[in-house]
Amino acid sequence: xxxxxxxxxxxxxxxxxPHIGHAYTTIVxxxxxxxxxxxxxRTFFLTGTDEHxxxxxxxxxxxxxxxxxxxxxxxxxxxxxxxKLTITNDYFIRTTDTNHIExxxxxxxxxxxxxxxxxxxxxxYYCVGCERFYTEKELIDGKCPDHQTEPxxxxxxxxxxxxxxxxxxxxxxxxANPDFIRPERYRNEVLAFLREPLEDLCIxxxxxxxxxxxxxxxxxxxxxxxxxxxxxxxxxxxGYPDSDNFRTFWPVxxxxxxxxxxxxxxxxxxxxxxxxxxxxYKHLNVHGYWNVDQSKMSKSLGNVISPLELKDKYGLxxxxxxxxxxxxxxxxxxxxEEGFVQRVNAELANDLxxxxxxxxxxxxxxxxxxxxxxxPEADAILPDTAARVIGDVEKSFQELTxxxxxxxxxELINTANRYIVENEPWSLAKDPANQDRLGNVxxxxxxxxxxxxxxxxxxxxxxxGKILTxxxxxxxxxxxxxxxxxxxxxxSGQSLQRGEALFPRIDYKPDGGAAEIKAIPxxxxxxxxxxxxxxxxxxxxxARILEAEVVPKSAKLLKLKIDIGEERTIVAGIAKDYKxxxxxxxxxxxxxxxxxxxxxGIESRGMLLATxxxxxxxxxxAFDREPRTGAKVR
Ligand code: MSP
Numbered sequence: 259x260x261x262x263x264x265x266x267x268x269x270x271x272x273x274x275x276p277h278i279g280h281a282y283t284t285i286v287x288x289x290x291x292x293x294x295x296x297x298x299x300r301t302f303f304l305t306g307t308d309e310h311x312x313x314x315x316x317x318x319x320x321x322x323x324x325x326x327x328x329x330x331x332x333x334x335x336x337x338x339x340x341x342k343l344t345i346t347n348d349y350f351i352r353t354t355d356t357n358h359i360e361x362x363x364x365x366x367x368x369x370x371x372x373x374x375x376x377x378x379x380x381x382x383y384y385c386v387g388c389e390r391f392y393t394e395k396e397l398i399d400g401k402c403p404d405h406q407t408e409p410x411x412x413x414x415x416x417x418x419x420x421x422x423x424x425x426x427x428x429x430x431x432x433x434a435n436p437d438f439i440r441p442e443r444y445r446n447e448v449l450a451f452l453r454e455p456l457e458d459l460c461i462x463x464x465x466x467x468x469x470x471x472x473x474x475x476x477x478x479x480x481x482x483x484x485x486x487x488x489x490x491x492x493x494x495x496x497g498y499p500d501s502d503n504f505r506t507f508w509p510v511x512x513x514x515x516x517x518x519x520x521x522x523x524x525x526x527x528x529x530x531x532x533x534x535x536x537x538x539y540k541h542l543n544v545h546g547y548w549n550v551d552q553s554k555m556s557k558s559l560g561n562v563i564s565p566l567e568l569k570d571k572y573g574l575x576x577x578x579x580x581x582x583x584x585x586x587x588x589x590x591x592x593x594x595e596e597g598f599v600q601r602v603n604a605e606l607a608n609d610l611x612x613x614x615x616x617x618x619x620x621x622x623x624x625x626x627x628x629x630x631x632x633x634p635e636a637d638a639i640l641p642d643t644a645a646r647v648i649g650d651v652e653k654s655f656q657e658l659t660x661x662x663x664x665x666x667x668x669e670l671i672n673t674a675n676r677y678i679v680e681n682e683p684w685s686l687a688k689d690p691a692n693q694d695r696l697g698n699v700x701x702x703x704x705x706x707x708x709x710x711x712x713x714x715x716x717x718x719x720x721x722x723g724k725i726l727t728x729x730x731x732x733x734x735x736x737x738x739x740x741x742x743x744x745x746x747x748x749x750s751g752q753s754l755q756r757g758e759a760l761f762p763r764i765d766y767k768p769d770g771g772a773a774e775i776k777a778i779p780x781x782x783x784x785x786x787x788x789x790x791x792x793x794x795x796x797x798x799x800x801a802r803i804l805e806a807e808v809v810p811k812s813a814k815l816l817k818l819k820i821d822i823g824e825e826r827t828i829v830a831g832i833a834k835d836y837k838x839x840x841x842x843x844x845x846x847x848x849x850x851x852x853x854x855x856x857x858x859g860i861e862s863r864g865m866l867l868a869t870x871x872x873x874x875x876x877x878x879x880a881f882d883r884e885p886r887t888g889a890k891v892r
Contacts, residue, residue: 263294263301264507268515269308269351269491272332273317276339277555278593279516279548281565282581286545286660287514288345289582292716293655296738302507304495305340306351307333311484312386312463315470325470329354343565343574344719351495353472353487361494362487363475365534366461370476374420374533380460383409389484390522391460404518417462417480424529425456431528437541439524440658441588444517444544448524459526461486489527493536511539520544543658546590563593572764575718576602582660582717599766606761609671610710616678617703618728618756624687629704629730630697631750640702641745643673644709648742651713660717667713674706701748704729709742721760730754781870797851798891800881801826801864806838809858816841817860822850823888829862835875847879847891 267287270280284305291303309329318328329352337350351358369375382391387405391412401408429452432438432445439445462480463471471481492511496503515523528538547554550561568577580598583605585591621627647670654663677699686696708729715722715737726734730752741747801820809815814831816838828848848864855862867879 261294261297261299262506262510263291263299264496264511265290265294265301265303266492266495266511266513267305268519269306269353269488270336271313272307272309272329272336273313274557275332276336276565278563278565278568278581279555280336281339281343282548282585283514283516283545284340284345284347285343285578285581286587288343288347289578289660289716290512290514290655291346292719293739296712296715297652298738298740300506302349302496302503303347304349304351304492305336305345305347306349306491306495307336307353308484308488308491309333309353310471310481310487311389312468313389313484315468316386318470326354339566343569343578349495351491353491355494358491358494359472361498362472362482362490364499365490365493365530366482366486367475368535369419369530369533372533372535374423375417375461375476376420377415378418378458379413379415380418381411381413384412385409393457414464414467416460416464417474417477418458419461419486419530419533421459421526421529422456424532425452427532428452428525428528431538438538439542439544441544443588444520444524444542447520451521451525456525459483459486485522485526486530489522489530492527492539509537509540512541512543513539514543514545516545516547518547543587545587546585548585549590549592551594552592568598572598572602573761575721576606576761579606579664579718583664584661586661587658596766596768599764602761603763605668607759607763609668609675610714611759611761613671613675613678613703613710614707614725614728614760617674617700617707618754620683621700621704621754622756624683624696625700627754627756629748629750629752629754630701631694632701632705632746633694633698636698636702637677640670640674640677640706643670644706644742644745648709648713648739652739663713664717667710670706670710670713674703674710677703677706701750704748705745708737708748712737712739712742724757724760728755728757794892795851796849798847798867799823799850800885800887800889800891801828801846801848801850801866802887803841803844803846806841808833808838809860812858815858818866820846820848820864821887822848822864826863827860828864828866829857829860830866830868832866832868832876832878836878841878844878845881845885845887 265287267283270276287303287305291301294301307329314329315325318325321328333352340347340350366375380391383394383397384391385402385405385407387407388402392402392409396403397409429449432449436445439448461483462474462477463483465479465481468481471484472487474480474482492513493504493508496507498504498508513523523542531538549555550563553559553561555562565577580601583601584597621629647666650666651663654660654666681699683696683699686692686699707725708731711722711725711729723734726737729748731737799822801822803818804821804825805819807817809817809829812833814833816830816833816836818828818830818841820826820828847867849867850864852865869877
């Protein structure tokens with residue numbers, strides 16, 4: 259049977275322009291779609307915009323235009339942005355499209371006729387930002403935990419969907435399908451919600467208050483609640499109910515979202531599908547949040563990162579690479595321009611860019627620009643590494659560990675760079691007796707580059723194409739995850755087409771300062787093994803920070819008064835990354851039996867544990883729940 263793959267992004271609200279968070283989800287979906295196409299699957303990729311509801315009506319009113327005119331404008335911004343980021347969506351859905359309106363009404367009628375929608379009275383706290391009601395328990399200090407705003411108290415007669423009826427079914431479905439919601443932390447979060455009795459879902463809004471929505475098919479005085487409307491886009495977009503696409507793609511549907519909209523996707527949507535007599539989606543893939551320099555991105559903080567600005571400044575592929583390499587799928591990440599530039603310079607310009615330019619330059623010089631012959635006694639190192647890396651990349655794609663996929667590809671790049679150093683083609687070139695060996699070494703390197711070019715293609719399609727063209731491949735489109743399984747695919751005698759540098763080095767000047775950033779060395783190699791007895795000689799303890807102050811005349815040092823069951827003073831070199839007030843009250847880990855040392859005249863009795871300086875600075879080791887002060891750490 260033909261393999262099929264269907265991926266969706268959230269449909270984005272049209273109340274704000276696209277930023278790096280929207281770009282990340284859409285680029286991840288694009289990377290997945292490209293990978294599955296290259297692996298021979300029939301693929302469908304859906305994105306679009308969510309245009310009804312209070313939020314949009316309010317934003318339109320503020321701008322003094324009708325909701326439709328407002329939605330047209332912002333939806334257009336999303337639609338225009340995606341081709342600039344080489345997004346290959348197959349369809350762009352808008353919830354104001356006629357076919358979507360009809361689908362929502364058809365599903366509502368189906369669920370209503372089945373007796374799962376009833377009329378009732380409701381009062382509760384409503385957050386317009388989230389477009390949902392909150393229970394008092396969910397609020398923190400009376401405020402929405404996401405928006406930190408006080409929700410409105412609303413009292414209304416409305417229609418309700420009997421979501422509670424499907425609670426037990428949903429729990430067993432999640433238990434029976436461990437990767438229904440992934441990574442696991444989000445599956446656990448949904449199961450935790452489901453430990454409390456599920457309330458029925460209010461799915462209408464009276465037109466007297468909000469008219470910007472899809473009219474209920476069974477009561478024209480009401481419009482549909484925006485989430486009940488929006489989620490249905492995932493089936494409208496592939497032609498529900500009887501298109502060929504719907505039959506092919508719904509059984510393999512995978513949704514991609516960030517953690518902010520886990521509840522509607524993990525709870526409302528599967529129960530809605532069940533009530534409508536449809537199979538649940540296959541996977542809900544949930545990623546974390548992009549923050550900026552450690553703080554939440556927000557218009558009021560003025561730190562919203564525009565994807566187009568970054569792309570224009572540094573190039574599209576560098577931007578796509580950074581997003582996928584930096585974030586561990588499922589966890590939060592912090593965007594930093596400095597970190598971005600470091601990755602581009604080290605990993606793209608140095609490792610990958612130099613590999614391609616050195617090897618092609620040597621083929622120009624030593625082989626008249628033509629691909630040499632592969633001799634039978636070829637070395638095994640590059641083909642073996644390539645075969646292993648291809649397997650690892652495929653596994654990472656199944657597990658959505660994109661950063662690992664890229665790390666594996668860089669293993670092949672780095673092995674190729676070492677292979678150059680070890681074989682010194684420039685020395686081989688000097689001796690006519692070594693010409694076969696020289697040709698062989700260069701052929702191996704060119705093949706490794708072909709494999710790398712295909713492996714990076716879902717992430718950096720532009721650069722992949724450029725590399726394949728440089729290798730003299732006239733039809734780059736024909737290269738895919740099958741053709742790289744055979745070592746020796748390049749045709750000997752074919753001419754290379756050298757091009758300009760793939761990733762020029764970036765000179766980064768932090769705002770205002772003229773100084774260039776200092777390169778941060780990579781982490782040192784792992785040290786030789788030690789016995790458990792040796793490790794046990796180091797006494798690690800939980801310490802609570804009681805007081806913190808800067809050490810006068812020092813840019814780096816902080817003096818900390820700590821409690822480990824006894825009070826002590828330690829001095830730590832973290833002043834560039836932590837302010838004293840961020841530290842007081844924190845529990846950390848210290849080496850409690852390190853010989854005391856004097857720093858700037860202060861005796862330090864212990865040393866805290868923290869990372870070396872990385873692109874994000876120094877990070878102090880902390881706990882994910884409150885430990886006992888003084889406890890031993892092993
Ligand atoms: N309209 C709803 C979704 C309906 S889907 C049936 C919505 N729209 S949204 O415009 O607020 O988009 C939320 C999504 O945008 C997140 O789930 C995520 O995909 C992306 N991101 C927005 N900000 C983000 C970050 N700061 N970091 C990562 N992704 C984020 O919710």
